[in-house]
Amino acid sequence: MNKILLTISAGMWDGIQHRPHHFARRAALNNWTVLYVEPPATLISPLKNRTTIERWKYWREGLRKETESLYLLSLPPIFPFGNMNRTINRINQRIMAKTITKALQSFSNSKVTLYTFLPNTVDMLPYLNVEAVIYDCVDDHGSFSGFVDKKIVLEMEKDLMRQADICFATSHKLYSDRKAWNPNFYLIPNGTDHDFFAKTASITEEEIPADVADLSHPTIGFIGGISDWVDLSLVKQVADSRPDCNFIFIGPIATDISLLEALSNVHFIGPRRYEHLPYYLRKFDICWIPFKINELTKSVNPIKLYEYMSSGKPVISTPLPEVKHFEGLIEIAKDKQETIVSIDRILDSNINDVNREKRQKVGQDNSWDSRWQYAEHLIQSLQK
Template identity: 40%
Template sequence: MRTAIENQDIICLSTVDWDPIWTRKQQIISRLPLSNRILYVEPPISLLSPFKNKACWKKWPLWWKGLRQWRENIYLYSPPVIAPFGNIYRQVNRLNQAWLAPFIRRAARRLNFREPLLWTYLPNSADIVGRLGEKLVIYDCVDEHSAYSGFRPETVWDMEKSLLEKADIVFTTAEGLYEKRKPFCREIHLIPNAADVDHFQKSVLETTPLAPELKGLPHPVIGFVGVIQDWIDLDLIADLAAARPGWSFVLVGPAGPGVDLKRLHSLPNVHLLGRRNKEVLPSYFKGFDICLNAFRLNRLTATVSPLKFYEYLASGKPVVSVPLPAVEPFADVVEIARTPAEFLKKIEQALTLETPERRKLRLKRAQENSWEQRVAEIMEKIAPKL
């Protein structure tokens, strides 16, 4: 029986641009066999997006550039702008998807695509299914999209249910996502997130240099790596930093639009370094004593499979995390805390109890959760349908 995806044309509708921040989408797509040809469609911006986030202005003219080749078999495409409020009013989304479809078809025709696989991460793509000449629809559900701020939950869930019913196969990253969507699917599988293990394990190598910004910082160094979005518990981090002024708190990653960093900026032992290329991240992990997995506990994070958690494991560093359902199965290798007082206690405990054996155990668990393993599992489920 076929267990790999070979010689296929694939249209991937993603929720994130290809660069600069890599997520599950890029990790999976980039690991598919080279015999496949992939059109990676970046998310369109709305007419209002640049007024909410100035960084979106640079995306405004991108669609005029057409296809951009990233690798011999992967092409990137940024579609034209769309009308706002598509995640609030279903009819607006229908118009948006009808508008986008011919542009995406044209890009696929330029690559001579024939009967592509439609691999989507967007609930609103329910209204583009059937318009791209696809022979198979794959939906990879990575978040509770209806819980996003600024979206109308009823509209987003209505679109997602429609997509679930149309999809030939569905994947989810967390148990909560799986259970909610299972009644609406023909076939569904739970495939959690993972890490680029080989890359992040470089942090344990003697040949990996220490990031220059970390040299001379007082220890312990408590580190966070990732995009700082509104679901990251910045109050928790600020409380910890205020309670332990002799510790260094280092946050590596860009802040999302609207995220308030004023309190963190006011604390002298908090170091906000901004975005760093993924290639150099092991140099930052190398200087951490503890990795902090600090999410707000809400409806969105209850169903999240945090990428950064798996990357923390792969770095070999001790991890202290909030009690996310996706993290609790790793309680044998990480510390779990709920309140600032518990976090302080668990951090001190992790520092005191750290041994080479505990690090080896974390690295072993990370190896069991690599992207190579996840992609093999996903292909094994899809291949028999081709």
């Protein structure tokens, strides 16, 4: 019988590569047929971001084949405010379930396991015929800004976990806050494609992308989404204080960056394809995680930390709880003054050479391969 892993996440397949992407690829290489469901746009999404209209185009294409064992599916437009009103969410989930059920009919004689990363999918469960339900808690979803009612999102998450056969969490806080909701709950932190990022050191100067190649050193870089959890005020203070450094941001912009646009040493390059990221990392003298410390980020286990360490590059981060576990291998800096001290310490000493191998060992020990192997072992135990 064909094993289908129905994966529902918040990320477009060609967008920033998060945990769902890495797990889906590995599942597809390990005897699963993966149906990766991309997030729908709401009826008002194009008013804020016109690129969301692309999702409607993909929806009209129907089932798309990515590889022999991995398929993509976009969903029809849905009503807004589903994370603020449970009735709207139930309507939306029923609409989405209809499209998903139709797509699943393309796979005959199949046993479907739902692997969801989103609390609101709990209201889809009555409309899906699945053998098992897996929930992977990767964020404190109720703490995102925007059209979100924290109480309603937590209610949906609690309902989902009570119905799920097995649940995972990416951080210690997510696990501790939710462990009473399901007895089959496991901590599985994020990881890295270690070999992919470890090749950063072997990339030549000539291979560095042209859009950053001519920027003078020292360079301090960030890779990832630039959203409201990035502390742009801290970035401005540090960039103002270190005009000799160039600060490079690689990733899509989803927040107001006007505070930084006048600074000649801060460069927003935009999103770049995943396969090109090591070439940008090669340009960085220091990798940075300048996140705010708030309810959302206290639960974050940043993938970029493991990717940075796989590259061997020095890392500075604000004191996120999950990052503190690596203090000693990376620099922890809570404000402008501590960040500047950390920059100077890295640039003026041999810390890069001393800790490079240790950082890369952390990346090697936290590979996506090992993470998926453990998750799949737990999933398969459901069938025994």
